[in-house]
Amino acid sequence: MKKIILITGASSGFGEASAYTFAKAGWDCIITGRRKDRLEKLATTLQTEFGVKILVLPFDVQHKDAVFSAIENLPESWKAIDVLLNNAGLALGRDSFENASLDDWDTMIDTNVKGLMYVSKAVLPLFIQRKKGHIINIGSTAGKEVYKDGNGYCATKHAVDAISKAMRIDLLPYQIKVTAIHPGAADTEFSLVRYKGDEDKAAKVYEGYKALDAQDVADIIFYAATLPDHVCINDLTVTCLSQANSFYLHKE
Ligand code: NDP
Numbered sequence: 001m002k003k004i005i006l007i008t009g010a011s012s013g014f015g016e017a018s019a020y021t022f023a024k025a026g027w028d029c030i031i032t033g034r035r036k037d038r039l040e041k042l043a044t045t046l047q048t049e050f051g052v053k054i055l056v057l058p059f060d061v062q063h064k065d066a067v068f069s070a071i072e073n074l075p076e077s078w079k080a081i082d083v084l085l086n087n088a089g090l091a092l093g094r095d096s097f098e099n100a101s102l103d104d105w106d107t108m109i110d111t112n113v114k115g116l117m118y119v120s121k122a123v124l125p126l127f128i129q130r131k132k133g134h135i136i137n138i139g140s141t142a143g144k145e146v147y148k149d150g151n152g153y154c155a156t157k158h159a160v161d162a163i164s165k166a167m168r169i170d171l172l173p174y175q176i177k178v179t180a181i182h183p184g185a186a187d188t189e190f191s192l193v194r195y196k197g198d199e200d201k202a203a204k205v206y207e208g209y210k211a212l213d214a215q216d217v218a219d220i221i222f223y224a225a226t227l228p229d230h231v232c233i234n235d236l237t238v239t240c241l242s243q244a245n246s247f248y249l250h251k252e
Pocket residue numbers: 008009010011012013014015032033034035036059060061062087088089090091111115138139140141182183184185186187188189190191193214
């Protein structure tokens with residue numbers, strides 16, 4: 001039977017690679033993000049290459065009304081969502097607590113924490129009605145250990161870890177799976193966004209070792225999403241071979 005995944009932040013990185021991976025396996029995909037042009041381009045590619053149905057649903061996860069309106073107004077044929085991939089997120093800046101920008105903190109909290117909660121809350125009635133569903137939250141190693149100058153971002157990813165645990169307990173009666181996946185350093189647009197377009201600074205993050213790439217993480221997400229009905233990966237941390245955790249990264 002056809003399966004449907006809703007992916008937040010499908011316009012680049014893990015989300016885009018996941019859309020490609022699930023579409024390749026025959027899943028229909030609802031792809032979301034703010035950059036509509038990128039989503040439309042991706043939709044054309046996936047429809048052409050894999051003959052699946054793609055629904056482009058642009059919204060900003062920070063905007064509660066836009067989130068609920070987008071989900072509540074889904075066409076009937078798109079409401080039988082099997083997997084929600086809560087992936088949209090970002091880091092902004094890497095500054096000591098006393099220097100960090102309040103605006104950056106607000107944006108990270110509104111996106112990584114409140115946005116994830118809004119989308120989950122909007123999709124949940126569809127899962128509860130069907131007594132079936134799988135929420136996959138993208139956390140981070142930054143949600144396992146706090147590192148220097150990571151203050152706001154680390155706080156949001158610790159929140160994702162806590163929210164995932166809370167969801168798993170509260171949603172138990174509905175047979176809804178909750179998986180949290182915590183990647184370490186991965187070479188996506190993440191650092192370009194964090195360093196606000198500074199390409200040199202962003203590139204330096206991935207110098208001297210082979211970081212994860214978006215496809216590595218998409219493959220793991222796909223694995224977690226396609227296990228038998230009674231099996232749930234609760235919590236999975238993945239790093240490249242050169243990284244042990246938030247503190248230890250071996251560079252040549
Ligand atoms: P990218 O910057 O490549 O992708 C981020 C995605 O999030 C984009 O599609 C972006 O879409 C979307 N997004 C950001 N803000 C919003 C918003 N307000 N509303 C809707 N969508 C939004 O980074 P990654 O793929 O690396 O990041 C994906 C997730 O993985 C994030 O949650 C990140 O924190 C996490 N992560 C990343 C790691 C890394 O090293 N790369 C490691 C561990 C976790 P658009 O701009 O079009 O809205």
